[in-house]
Amino acid sequence: MDNGSGSPRTPNFRQRRRSNEFPPEISKSNGNYLLVNDKYKYRSMWIRAYSSLWMLAFVSLIIYMGHLYIMLMVVVIQIFMASELFNLLRRATQDKHLPKFKLLNWHFFFTAMLFVYGRILSQQLKNTVTSDKIFYRLVSNLIKYQMVICYFLYIAGFVWFILSLKKRYYKYQFGQYAWTHMILIVVFTQSAFTVANIFEGIFWFLFPASLIAMNDVAAYFFGFFFGKTPLIKLSPKKTWEGFIGASVATMIAAFAFANFLGHFQWLTCPRKDLSTGWLVCDPDPNFKPEYIPLPGLVSHWLPWKEIAVLPVQWHALWMGLFASIIAPFGGFFASGFKRAFKIKDFGDSIPGHGGFTDRMDCQMVMAVFVYIYHQSFVAQDYSVEMFLDQIMRNLGSEEQIALYTKLGHILQERRFIQT
């Protein structure tokens, strides 16, 4: 969540980094800067709308291209975010004396990348290379020792850091080290959960991301036309009218939009490998319509006697609620952070929006929520199929027979099966 562009005044105090205009809410923050009073609001609205449309078109294309490309998009966004954030607290005067310190940041970044993506995608990776036995064994071993490899890459960075410590810069260096770790956590929490969601089915990525965008747009317009009562000091342009209007709109949109998206197998099937081919699956029960009879009075006036609801639509309501009530706090957090460090935006890559980090603040909170929600309330934790799959994949033929025999004995003992 972001605050649009500011008015073209020149502030008295030091301007930091790329901000061409200083946001009015920093120079004065006691209200009077609601969007309804901002005479530049139309220009700023058009810039935002224009780049939003481009983003929408681009994301649609990527989604059409498939899971692997969506993941790559996440990775690219992630690299941009890390780069924006790495630059935020660096001081050129200190860095002059610490060559290769930037390289170390990226060493940690790529170590984290190997670790996180290796974990999330190990099963997909294995499934993709099953045809070639030697390659499969290589990949299996890499996956098996992935933790060790990543740990030693990390330790290498850790030792490198310690050996690079320079007198008089200790405090700056330790500060940067902590800051790098914070960035990696923020950036990788987001992307790890996002990528995990993507492979559960694009729906679990696209739907929550859309809810955030919808809620953002709705809050913008409700605030634009009706906003009067300031919501929170951190983001002086946000209003209660925008917040509440957007919540209601998002809940309604969530219910309808889940029904729409839920009809595409491309979006609802999980992806168990890394190919980009066509995707067909037996739909999950959550995406199979249930027919709910309408109560007598309603059906009297309408041509339908029942409506078809996908069970996922009930889940959608919870996600809508979260997207409109809790996720905005991701935005407040980012606002507060920018205010604390006196910057307008994290970057300037997206005209009218700021940097990538500015767009991702709420998405992040949302992706984590959706992942946990999906794991806890949607996914089946233990199914017969899951066990069969695991057994066939991970045991040798002799072990499979041993397991079959032992299981047989146990079930016989308990009189569940006949001899």
Added chain:
Amino acid sequence: MDNGSGSPRTPNFRQRRRSNEFPPEISKSNGNYLLVNDKYKYRSMWIRAYSSLWMLAFVSLIIYMGHLYIMLMVVVIQIFMASELFNLLRRATQDKHLPKFKLLNWHFFFTAMLFVYGRILSQQLKNTVTSDKIFYRLVSNLIKYQMVICYFLYIAGFVWFILSLKKRYYKYQFGQYAWTHMILIVVFTQSAFTVANIFEGIFWFLFPASLIAMNDVAAYFFGFFFGKTPLIKLSPKKTWEGFIGASVATMIAAFAFANFLGHFQWLTCPRKDLSTGWLVCDPDPNFKPEYIPLPGLVSHWLPWKEIAVLPVQWHALWMGLFASIIAPFGGFFASGFKRAFKIKDFGDSIPGHGGFTDRMDCQMVMAVFVYIYHQSFVAQDYSVEMFLDQIMRNLGSEEQIALYTKLGHILQERRFIQT
């Protein structure tokens, strides 16, 4: 790793926190402060030795009492460490204006605790309560929704933080927020891996922890008697003589000590519940002696024709190598950190040693290594027993039969079994 106590001079510059004496390596750091030249070294040695003995006795008692008590000890240490670290960067003048800010830190701490221990001990917890059906169901559900619960506790803290943001303190508050997260990562990484190691068998906790202590003591004595060549600027009292001598000693000790510890079932059996009762298990192959014939020449002079080696002793050599070469960097890191923030120790709880954090720096690096090493090179990842266990635990009787039948069909198709 720590540097003993300093000489009783009074330094010119501002003394921070509890340090009664200022370490000489901060006031002057261009060498000449090696232990061989320190006239107070005997006194400081006796203080350290005395409290080391008490610690040794205490830890032995705890280990005798069992896994649950060891875990509780880890938790207590963890609380002390968190408290030492939380206090490190607080500024009393700012905190006056931010009531309850300390409470928020502990809210995050206990959320992290619930998350980490819930994950590690879920299986043990389930196994402990199997006798009572209702209680078992309650615990199962708590475990199932544990991630959701923790996530919402975290989000509650996150929202609380944002709502508590106070103008003029933004930067301090964000700094503290980041610092809290860094502390939680450091403290919980350590304890999570340590606790996981404990339940794999006390050996996997006790042995690496002893190696660190041995290496520390050995480095101290080698440095004490032979130390001449400074090792690293960060810790001016460390010498190459101490480092190398300790490495050799630690490797030899590791090989011998693993054989000794490997003979106690109390130490080698994994613990699958939270009871503290007697522990008997079929020893893991790593703890079953293998007989290696001695080469002709050697056996000619010795009364034995072969020696009994536990396979775990080979693993022990790797752990010894790590404990003496890499783990000390945990100490260098802590030294550098203390130097950056101009403090002598993290606390003063252990006479002659400093705070808990001072004693834990290398242990932390080591615990993570041992966990990953154990997972990658020692533990069997998929065994028939593991699957049987999981199937009996997580599937209902009908699903068990379905799994048995389906597995039978698959094995028949592949001609692994007869009809």
